[in-house]
Amino acid sequence: MTTLLRNIGELVTNDPSRGDRYGIVSNAAIEFDEGVVLWAGTDSEARERPEYDRGIDCEGRAVIPGFVDSHTHLVFAGDRSHEFEARMAGTAYSAGGIATTVSATRAASDDQLRALLAERVTEARAQGTTTIEIKTGYGLTVEHEERLARIAREFTDHVTFLGAHVVPAEFVGREDEYVELVEGPMLDAVAPKVSAVDVFCEDGAFTVDQCRRILQAARARGLRTHIHAAQLGTSDSVRMALEKGVASVDHGTYLTDDDVAALAGSDAVLTLLPGADFSTRQPYPDARRLLDAGVTVALATNCNPGSSFTQSMAFCIAIAVREMGMTPREALWSATMGGALSLGDTRIGKLAVGSRAHLVELDAPNHIHLAYRPGMNLVRTVWA
């Protein structure tokens, strides 16, 4: 069945063949079937396309590509709201951070995790997210990481193995042994379920050398790679990761000028995670500096129970515009095409002919409203 959306106030295509990278068409129309965009153009051109099954009048509202949330830790159990409350009050809180979630997640049944994940994916979808990446990383044993990958795989094609999230309590003092487990048996177990491998390279997590080993093991299997880096301080992590050909460097709060130049000269995406900076009171990275240097920037929610419990890509856009120096159109591009580039899927993040028909109609006349109306969910209809 083909659908023609007519009378679109503003259609954001991200199709560079329309003049610039945003490819915005005013007074637009777009036609698609269940899977694929068939045609896009102006509303007056659409009058010459009579052969569609269903016509919908968008009454001047905007249509954008569905959001691509390329960085989430969505499969977990337990509640850490009191840790958040203590952090915001600046008081000590003795709970164990990620380890708290690892314990709760290990203790949950498959069905409990499946129900929690289903609810969170539904919430994300209602906020306009049509592609979502989900990381493991709250299992940290062969059995539990495999289980998280398997359950996540029921909800998305984009599952990422993050065995190197934190060193589990039982391996403290034997970190290299844990790394051997991650790059060996754990990777063996999860490989059939995942499309990528991520590592958390930071003081208190994994060293640059440990991360290099894991990224090498992942590449040897033909998996895409990502890195959490430069969130808490500068290090050699970004340079190492680019040498190893990562698809994305995520966080990037503390980047040297050399890091920025190296990112700009690479095929890698720098993924900004405004929700995490918001909920941890970290300084906001300067997206303007990155964009002006030619770095490809993605925006993602980093949805997780410790540092960023939101699935709202619109909220991330609003923060990126308020705090990081992005324009609304840059932020929207990063939340769609930026994520698609990070995930390596060339058929999403845009609405060109042949793209996947992942469309979001907004209760707004243009995309600026995503930042202009903070805290509001403007998503009216999702087609995907």
Place this chain on the structure above:
Amino acid sequence: MTTLLRNIGELVTNDPSRGDRYGIVSNAAIEFDEGVVLWAGTDSEARERPEYDRGIDCEGRAVIPGFVDSHTHLVFAGDRSHEFEARMAGTAYSAGGIATTVSATRAASDDQLRALLAERVTEARAQGTTTIEIKTGYGLTVEHEERLARIAREFTDHVTFLGAHVVPAEFVGREDEYVELVEGPMLDAVAPKVSAVDVFCEDGAFTVDQCRRILQAARARGLRTHIHAAQLGTSDSVRMALEKGVASVDHGTYLTDDDVAALAGSDAVLTLLPGADFSTRQPYPDARRLLDAGVTVALATNCNPGSSFTQSMAFCIAIAVREMGMTPREALWSATMGGALSLGDTRIGKLAVGSRAHLVELDAPNHIHLAYRPGMNLVRTVWA
């Protein structure tokens, strides 16, 4: 018909008879009829209350008082998203600010304004707002201010006359003549529809002397009064307003120590408007300083098309916690009881026996999630 909500994970009552001003009950229950809270207590106590018509299991979710949004400019027409985009990019934008909205609002028919307002009130309600104040201020003639008050009155009992919003173009150079119009014929025309009068006391709007005259005229009619003050700089406005007995001072970004002491020694509420600070990149007021000095603080959205186009009280809570030094419970109190005190309605903002039955069930186990899950609408059910 009486309803008993059982198995509430956390019930926030704001009832000081329960120990502190927040009156939080864990594992709680609450009974109400269509209008009034009949009883609240623990879930085990509820087992001894068999005489209700309808029982609902909240499955451990939190229940809070409905939000009281005590400061909005909700009745307007027109779109100013491009002005927002330009401001965020730091570029000049030649449109006329409030005057743009005045023109669009005057040009709209009653039915158009009614439809726009109905949509916005519905959005607010879906975000958990059960009481909303609506200001006039985009008419600025006797006829148009009366019209806005009349239409707003169809949606709320809390309509505020804001003829002194900005000097309309036709009175530039004759500001005092406009003030005479506001305090005389315009106030006469709107008085039957409104419960309060507000003035915008700031460079570029109205002087302290002009505002004093209007506040006096309002008090002479027995109307409550409010003031927009100290948003852009310090002045005598706060002291003058407190001398005139205002119910609230709104904004308060630039307060002297004397202002803070005077507020703490008064019955007035200081209303913080995080959405406006967010969307104009103003510095965030220090709520901690106010609370520690003993000032009564309210939070409201200031929903308007120029500086804060959001109806999300939860977003305002999240910003107040991230940026203003409030705890989640302080922010929730300010978003409920604080607003009720500003509006002078003693039966809302709390869930004590005899309070209005305005309740919101959250998709969350406790109120902390309002700040912990930024950008998400956690409202599951609204009773009002």
